[in-house]
Amino acid sequence: MMRSSLSRLVVCTAALIVGVGAAAAQTPKKGGILNFSVVAEPPNYDCHGSTTFALVHPIAPHYSLLVKFDGKEYPKVIPDLAESWTVAPDKMTYTFKIRSGVKFHDGSPLTSEDVKASYDRIINPPEGVVSIRKAYYADLIVSAPDPNTVVFKLKNPMAGVMEALASPFNCIYSAAKLKQNPRYPETEILGSGAFSFVGHVKGSTWEGKRFDGYYNTERPYLDGYKIFFVKSAAVVPGILGGQFDAEFRGRNPQEKGQLLDKAKDNLQVFEGTWVNNLMLVFNTTRKPFDDVKVRQALSMAIDRWGGSDALSKISILKFVGGVMRPGYSMSLPEAELVKLPGYSKDINKSREDAKKMLEAAGAKDLKFKLLNRNIAEPYTPAGIYSIDQWRRIGVMVEHEQLETKLYQDRVAKGDFDVAVEFQADFMDDPTAQFAKFLTKQLSPSGYSGHTDTKIDDLYQKQRRIADPDERTKIVREMEQYALTQAYNVPILWWQRIIVINKKIKGWYMTPSHYLWQDLTEVWLDQ
Amino acid sequence: MATVASTPTTEALPKRPNAVWQFIRSEPLGIFGFLIILLYVVCALGAPWIAHYHPEAIDFAAMLSAPGEAHWFGTDQYGRDVFSRIVYGSRTALAVGILSAFIGCTLGAVLGAASGYFGGRIDTAIQRVVDIMLSFPIIVLAMVVVSVLGKQSVLGIDTNLIAAIALPIIPKMARVARSSTLSIVAMPFIDAARAAGFSHKRIILRHILPNIVAPYLIMVTAFVAQAILLEASLSFLGLGVTEPTPAWGLMLSGASADFYQTAPWMILFPGIAITLAVFAFNLFGDSLRDWLDPKLKS
Numbered sequence: 001m002m003r004s005s006l007s008r009l010v011v012c013t014a015a016l017i018v019g020v021g022a023a024a025a026q027t028p029k030k031g032g033i034l035n036f037s038v039v040a041e042p043p044n045y046d047c048h049g050s051t052t053f054a055l056v057h058p059i060a061p062h063y064s065l066l067v068k069f070d071g072k073e074y075p076k077v078i079p080d081l082a083e084s085w086t087v088a089p090d091k092m093t094y095t096f097k098i099r100s101g102v103k104f105h106d107g108s109p110l111t112s113e114d115v116k117a118s119y120d121r122i123i124n125p126p127e128g129v130v131s132i133r134k135a136y137y138a139d140l141i142v143s144a145p146d147p148n149t150v151v152f153k154l155k156n157p158m159a160g161v162m163e164a165l166a167s168p169f170n171c172i173y174s175a176a177k178l179k180q181n182p183r184y185p186e187t188e189i190l191g192s193g194a195f196s197f198v199g200h201v202k203g204s205t206w207e208g209k210r211f212d213g214y215y216n217t218e219r220p221y222l223d224g225y226k227i228f229f230v231k232s233a234a235v236v237p238g239i240l241g242g243q244f245d246a247e248f249r250g251r252n253p254q255e256k257g258q259l260l261d262k263a264k265d266n267l268q269v270f271e272g273t274w275v276n277n278l279m280l281v282f283n284t285t286r287k288p289f290d291d292v293k294v295r296q297a298l299s300m301a302i303d304r305w306g307g308s309d310a311l312s313k314i315s316i317l318k319f320v321g322g323v324m325r326p327g328y329s330m331s332l333p334e335a336e337l338v339k340l341p342g343y344s345k346d347i348n349k350s351r352e353d354a355k356k357m358l359e360a361a362g363a364k365d366l367k368f369k370l371l372n373r374n375i376a377e378p379y380t381p382a383g384i385y386s387i388d389q390w391r392r393i394g395v396m397v398e399h400e401q402l403e404t405k406l407y408q409d410r411v412a413k414g415d416f417d418v419a420v421e422f423q424a425d426f427m428d429d430p431t432a433q434f435a436k437f438l439t440k441q442l443s444p445s446g447y448s449g450h451t452d453t454k455i456d457d458l459y460q461k462q463r464r465i466a467d468p469d470e471r472t473k474i475v476r477e478m479e480q481y482a483l484t485q486a487y488n489v490p491i492l493w494w495q496r497i498i499v500i501n502k503k504i505k506g507w508y509m510t511p512s513h514y515l516w517q518d519l520t521e522v523w524l525d526q
Numbered sequence: 527m528a529t530v531a532s533t534p535t536t537e538a539l540p541k542r543p544n545a546v547w548q549f550i551r552s553e554p555l556g557i558f559g560f561l562i563i564l565l566y567v568v569c570a571l572g573a574p575w576i577a578h579y580h581p582e583a584i585d586f587a588a589m590l591s592a593p594g595e596a597h598w599f600g601t602d603q604y605g606r607d608v609f610s611r612i613v614y615g616s617r618t619a620l621a622v623g624i625l626s627a628f629i630g631c632t633l634g635a636v637l638g639a640a641s642g643y644f645g646g647r648i649d650t651a652i653q654r655v656v657d658i659m660l661s662f663p664i665i666v667l668a669m670v671v672v673s674v675l676g677k678q679s680v681l682g683i684d685t686n687l688i689a690a691i692a693l694p695i696i697p698k699m700a701r702v703a704r705s706s707t708l709s710i711v712a713m714p715f716i717d718a719a720r721a722a723g724f725s726h727k728r729i730i731l732r733h734i735l736p737n738i739v740a741p742y743l744i745m746v747t748a749f750v751a752q753a754i755l756l757e758a759s760l761s762f763l764g765l766g767v768t769e770p771t772p773a774w775g776l777m778l779s780g781a782s783a784d785f786y787q788t789a790p791w792m793i794l795f796p797g798i799a800i801t802l803a804v805f806a807f808n809l810f811g812d813s814l815r816d817w818l819d820p821k822l823k824s
Contacts (some may be wrong), residue, residue: 254784310586314603374764384604384770388584400677401768 026505032524034225034504035244039232041203044186047171048122049130054170058206058227060517062105063171063191064215066096066115066150067162067444071508071516075427077162081115081172081192081215082150091466094152094161102215104174105189105196112144117175119152126182136164136431147206157464159471160429167500168426168514194220194520204229221506221523232377239263245501249513250274252316252377252497259499267499270509274496275325277422278317278382281436281488285449288363295486297361298418299342302349302389306347308492315381318495321436322478325511326493328428329468330475340483354393366395368417371410373402382420382491411447421447423490426514430475431463437482448487455482549817556813557665562806569616577610581772590789602777608791611772612799618773619734619803620756621683622691625748630692634699635742639734641700643726653704656697664694668756672765687766689752699745706738739817747811751804758800772798 019524040054047059067085070076079085082096102110105335106122119142125131140161142154153163171191177184184190189197195208209224228244235247236255240262251259280299282289289295311320320343324331337343344350358364370409372383380401387397397418404412425432434455440446442456458478465471483489498509506521550557569576578598579585585605595602599608641652659667671690678686710716711734721731758775760766767773777796786793 252784258784307586310589310605374768376764380769381604384582385584387770388582388604391580391582398679399768399770401764402676403673406676489589 013140026525028221028506028523029525030221030317030523031223032526034222034246034522034524036248036500037224037228037230037235037238037244038206038249039230039235039249041229044080044187046116046130046183047169048125048185049132050169051132054254056514056518057248058200058208059171059189060168061195061220061225061519062189062197063193063209063518064102064110065166065168065170065172067166068168068518069163069166069427069510069512069515071510071521074510074512074515075163076164078320081110091157091161092154094165096150096152096256098148098150099215100148102192103213104192105213107213108174108176110172110174110192112150113147113175114172114426115150116142116144117178117220118170118172121178122170130184133167133169149163157466159463160431163427163429164431166427168517193518195222195225198224219421219520221521222519225519228437239267239499239501241293246498246504246507247426248498248500248507248517250316250494250496251499253313254295256499266502268502268504270498270500272318272492272496272509272512273319273325273327274513275426275428275433275511276422277325277490277493278320278378279421279423279436279488280386281411281416281419281421281447282486283414283418283447283449284487285414286417288361288366289417291363292485293357293361294363294366295489296341296484297357297363297393297487298390298395299489300344300350300354300357301393301395302342302386302491303347303350304343304492305345307385307389311381311385311492312495315378316494316497317378317385317492319382319491319493321490322483323423323490324430324433324475325428325480330428330430330472332476332479336476336480340480341486342483342489351393358393358395364394367397368395370397371407371416371419372399372401373404373407373420375404378494379420386420386491395458395504414447414449419447421488426512428511430471430478431459434459434478434482437488439512447455450485452487453483455487460474531669549813553813553817556810556817559806559809559811559813562802563810566616566620566803566806569613570620573614573617575614577607579607579610581606581611581614581768583607590650590785592789593791599795600789602782602789602792603785606770608777608795611775611777612795614772614802615777615796615799617691618767618771619754619757619800621808622767623675623750623754623803625683626691626753626757627695627746628687630695631699631742631749631751633692633745634696634745635703635735635738638694638703638705639707639730639738640701642704643711643730643734652700656700659697660701662694664752664756665759667694668760669763669765672760677768684767687757687760690760691756694756695749695753699742699749702741702745703738706741707734710734710737714770744811744815744818747807747814751807751811752805754800754807 001355038054038057040052042055042058045059049054052263063082066082067077067430068080070078072215081102083099085094085096087094097189098112098115098143104110120127122131123134123137123140125134128338139155139158141155143151145151173185177190194211194214196211198207198209200206206227207224210220210222230238235251236245236258239259256269282295284290308318308320319326322332338345358366370383370387373379383399387399390397410416421436423433424435435443436447437455438459439451440449455478458474458481462471462474462478465474496509503525504522505525506523508516510516528769583606587605588597588601589603589605591597591601597607597609599612601607607724637652662730668690671693672687675686675689677684716729716733719733761773761775763780767776769776774796778793782792
């Protein structure tokens with residue numbers, strides 16, 4: 001019997017809480033080296049210019065952030081370098097008190113100047129420096145009135161300021177070093193995190209060791225960590241063979257099965273939602289995808305509820321949801337979602353309506369190409385499933401799978417009919433989640449090419465509302481509108497499955513694979 | 527006056543044995559290979575009538591079903607019928623295999639004939655290019671071509687994939703055609719044709735190429751097998767046919783590796799289909815060579 005995605009979420013969360021409770025009951029032990037694998041390698045070491053977990057997993061333990069997300073209670077924001085903060089009543093000024101006695105790994109002191117210099121580098125990057133999230137922080141003005149105080153003033157009201165500042169990519173660099181060379185973080189690791197850098201053997205390993213000068217003298221528990229850069233297919237044999245004890249991005253259900261079949265007694269499993277989905281992007285600059293009826297019909301042909309259970313057994317695609325992650329406080333409730341095109345639970349009626357709509361739009365025998373990445377998981381299952389669903393309403397689709405670089409070039413140029421695109425970020429905030437749903441004028445990743453400024457207006461409106469309830473209303477209105485216009489439509493949201501050695505404690509799974517990777521709380525029960 | 531009655535002879539001229547019958551009698555293994563090929567051709571042409579299901583139809587209720595009455599070869603992780611996918615997969619295998627072998631061998635034959643006929647600088651130039659091409663392993667050369675050209679579909683067939691597979695065949699065929707041409711060029715009838723003032727084009731097309739048909743046919747059949755294997759290899763590596771198109775190599779790749787323990791039929795039957803096809807074309811090609819080559823006959 002099919003269960004709703006919400007009930008599955010509850011089960012997963014409950015499992016998570018049980019795990020947390022069990023871990024909390026034990027007294028942490030010091031010592032040991034955590035060996036884990038990462039299935040990609042960072043192109044360089046600069047957090048501010050990166051979007052990949054391949055950078056976060058090796059590098060996060062070396063750096064402190066101003067504030068960070070709590071792995072135990074995501075999306076709660078907790079202190080890191082900032083020991084406390086105050087928010088002005090008008091919510092236009094955020095004042096942070098920086099801890100005293102914080103040191104970089106070279107022994108130099110970390111002050112508010114370093115925080116300011118790092119954020120200035122993100123907001124106004126010097127020539128040659130890449131800052132991916134520059135626009136996200138464009139409304140912030142940073143000042144450092146004294147060595148222990150950093151003030152963020154907002155040019156305009158902005159929602160989700162604390163969440164934005166907790167980005168795992170906002171590493172705090174040395175102001176003095178940045179002054180000498182603003183691009184030093186690309187090639188050098190100098191942080192103030194719990195672990196100092198030992199070495200990186202390209203294509204092979206990354207090592208860090210406990211930083212004795214870390215501001216929290218009780219942390220970290222580990223003596224160090226060692227990363228093995230391996231291909232994804234090598235993770236299961238690596239864990240089973242004892243080469244490493246974990247991989248923190250996520251495994252698919254088959255790999256979970258293989259691991260549990262062979263080493264159930266030594267492993268622990270975390271499962272839950274992931275702040276990632278795959279969506280269909282309709283190129284509205286091409287006929288007939290400029291017609292809302294055609295886009296809606298194509299979305300309505302896809303049986304999301306029926307496919308969810310089965311696809312989740314063979315891939316990481318699982319949860320039915322709209323633009324916001326299912327289960328997140330601002331997402332549309334299921335009762336609202338099922339009223340939208342493509343989300344009805346009566347798939348037969350939905351498909352009959354879809355056929356009529358295509359006929360009315362003059363697109364009865366529609367044929368097109370579905371552009372996709374040639375990455376097996378979860379892109380190929382998403383493509384195969386969508387094509388099968390469209391065939392059921394008489395739409396014939398050719399699957400074109402390209403290497404990622406070629407795919408990105410084509411999508412960026414608008415050279416596609418319909419594309420399978422991912423939606424992912426380090427947090428659920430709508431300002432991040434809606435980026436690909438906007439017009440190209442507002443967002444370079446508005447690949448559908450639509451010119452509907454109503455979504456842009458709602459987007460700008462929600463990001464200026466600090467009140468969570470008021471903002472939720474606008475976000476839900478925006479989500480309903482976006483899914484009805486169907487410029488982009490989510491296929492399914494991902495499930496995050498982590499299988500790690502039972503001896504690893506203090507690591508908690510969040511819905512984002514970018515978070516809780518600084519390893520400060522992780523310890524080994526051995 | 528004695529007359530000598532002219533009596534018409536009743537003794538008939540010895541009957542020339544039918545070529546097909548002769549082949550059947552002398553090459554039973556070749557016939558066996560041919561029958562398997564014929565079976566694949568029937569599958570390819572009659573796929574909609576032979577297959578029980580649409581090859582791309584997902585049926586999650588039947589996912590990973592073992593072989594049985596409803597699904598003779600079982601189903602894959604999407605509940606797609608493996609038998610239907612193999613039957614439809616024969617279209618991909620034969621279309622890509624035959625077209626690429628035919629194109630590769632034809633271009634190779636023309637190049638080889640020109641090389642052997644003209645000799646001198648033309649021969650040297652062509653042969654050095656052939657040397658360079660032969661220095662690459664066949665799969666590497668095909669992978670490079672596929673990567674550079676990408677995908678280009680015409681009537682559902684990836685023409686760039688055919689080009690990628692045909693390209694490594696060209697130099698091999700060119701070598702064979704050149705050596706055959708060299709022996710033909712030395713024959714008196716070529717001298718006679720030259721003396722009669724025939725153009726190079728006419729000599730190559732009318733006198734040389736018809737005389738290298740036998741090695742050409744042998745090479746085509748041999749390369750069809752290689753081409754099928756190469757298509758399967760490229761699809762297995764994710765460079766050939768794209769899901770959900772049914773293709774044998776593709777059926778062996780990707781998630782099949784994850785399910786080989788719980789659903790071995792997912793890899794067993796496509797593997798058998800590839801092996802049998804390659805075996806059949808090789809068997810037929812070898813028999814054709816034995817039958818057409820007078821040296822081997824003696």
